[in-house]
Amino acid sequence: MTLDRPALSRALAATPAASAEGIADVHSALCRREAPAFQRAARSGEELLIGCTQESRLFLELAEQTEGAPPLAERPIRFFNLRETGGWSRDGAAATPKLAALIAAAQLPPPEPVATVGYRSAGRCLVVGPAARAEAAAALLGDALDLTLLVDGGALAQRHDQVVLRGRLTRLTGWLGTFEAGWQSANPIDLDLCTRCNACIAACPEGAIDFSYQVDLARCTAHRDCVAACQAAGAIDFGRNARNEEARFDLVLDLGELPTLAMHQPPQGYVHVPPGAPLTQAVLQLRGWVGEFDKPRFFRYEQRLCAHTRNQQVGCSACIDVCSAQAIRSDASLKGKTAARGRGSVGHPTAGIVVEPHLCVGCGACGTVCPSGALSFAYPTPADLGKRVRTLLRTHAAAGGRDAALLLHSQEEGTAAIESLGRAASIGRAHGVPARVLPLAVWHSASVGLDVWLAALAQGASQVWVLTGSTEAPQYLQALAAQMAQAQAIVHGLGYAGQHFRLIPAGDTAALDEALRAPPAQGVAQAASFVVQADKRKTLELALAHLLAQSPQAVPEAIALPAPGALYGSVRVDAAKCTLCLACVGACPSQALSDNPDQPQLRFTEKSCVQCGLCQTTCPEDAIRLEPRLLLADGGRARAQARVLHEAEPFHCVRCAKPFGTLRAIETMLTKLAGHAAFQGAAAERLKMCSDCRVVDMYSNPQELRITDL
Structure with missing residues (x-):
């Protein structure tokens, strides 16, 4: 890396970072011959930030072995990546503002911990699939799990080591520790009672029984010699009716051709391995899912803000549509009823939605598409993430950086893509991450949306890019693209030139290298000083007000926004149809529609409208239509003023x-x-x-x- 110690020290001293005290030493071989310098720092008892992640194991071991150094539990060491994200690039010599920004952001404390969701698994595992494949899996899992095999065809081994059932899986719900399975069995032979003595096979004159230990009813001609041969075990009963059975399991290994749970993000504890695929990874996963586990409760839900349903009418369903784990369901049908819920479910019988935290995978896409802010990502919160974004941008600008492009990426796949690019740049096979591009790892690339993007532009970013991985659910990409279309329409309408928002695929290093060298777009002349709020709509209002105030040209009265997905807009009322019944006022979840207690009027405050469509679906006269747009008249103040949509002569x-x-x-x-x-x-x-x-x-x-x- 090219590190200019004096310049970097001056840059940090000029930044808003709270602990920017300059740099005493710069090391080029700290993890080997200069390790004593790290040990001296470890003895100081001060907080340690290591700008390299490659040798984290070595540094932690050195800290533990350094005499006089406090225990790690009392003074944790944090690692962040300066090398692949900034230093290993052809722009490395010009990357001092960027390095200062990354260092300043690394000094911020981690987000506050959130509540957790618990799982408990005793290792009861259902294996579903063809007999030979199921028994092969059982041989690898039998020593660690309590197995039940539900097979749907094929010969069984002579040994009877596990509970084996024959049937067709008809129902499967739940998650790790709470799966509920239902299946149907219709054959005269009960595999749970069968001892596999083979007497029935030998006795059957039609050859209707084979080593699957099931009767082929198409070949059986009712001799019933098999029944006589099976008297001791009593496993064969031709008078047995088809049975619907069910049981509860902690884990499920699905070996069928198509997954029973077909969502993009299946619940934890469920693994599907199609025919021909190796079992190794699935076996390792299942063996590790025994015990008690916790994960963060990734979301916050405020029922009062939800625009999904009112009075049995459904409006916005953006969160339900985007959820790849099917963790969100509509609660409209439960209005006024007592609903049975899974442990830890969030919701209410009269609420718009119910979110099952055990199924939630933490993508955050629901909060990204939610127009009202009823759903938000909790790990970290928008305010925590906004603080990190603001620190990066302010520090970069204070250190002399220009045209910053904020690159949001996932902590796993996105980080790996950036590290691969930096590695290629270190040997001259790529340009590397440009000096103006500020990478920021987030829990998931779909967890950040329009409020943070526009806030970043208002706070001085030239562009906001989102790095997407190959494993993203299609609905995530569609949602992000739709939100970016909204953001770009707003920014272009305000007169800012260039492409400010992009989705960048992370799969190909060469393509990523080229994409990151895109030219900057026009930004604000003066960066905003506001902070991102917990309330999504408040953040949007702050960002829009600053972008409007800094607009480089005269702005129109309104900007048309693409649909669907618009977070702002108006409603049009057909006066010839409207009877002023005011059903729409009662349905509006954001109080954008209101009446006048003194005279028959329907009034509308555009700033409050979330374009959920509840007014449109509720109107008995079909007199209302949505109009996605951003009203800018009177410097944007018209949006906050109630105006009359329709009025009539009173009776x-x-x-x-x-x-x-x-x-x-x-x-x-x-x-x-x-x-x-x-x-x-x-x-x-x-x-x-x-x-x-x-x-x-x-x-x-x-x-x-x-x-x-x-």
């Missing part, structure tokens, strides 16, 4: 003259009920009265009181 009570309802609504009701026998004479007249006068009139004329009035 006045014929008894007291108090206004109630609308003239059109009452006239429509009178027309529809004109021929109804229950609404004639005085009853029809009462339809023109307010609720108070209607009661007074009914009891003033008791001889005319009807059941329909009551």
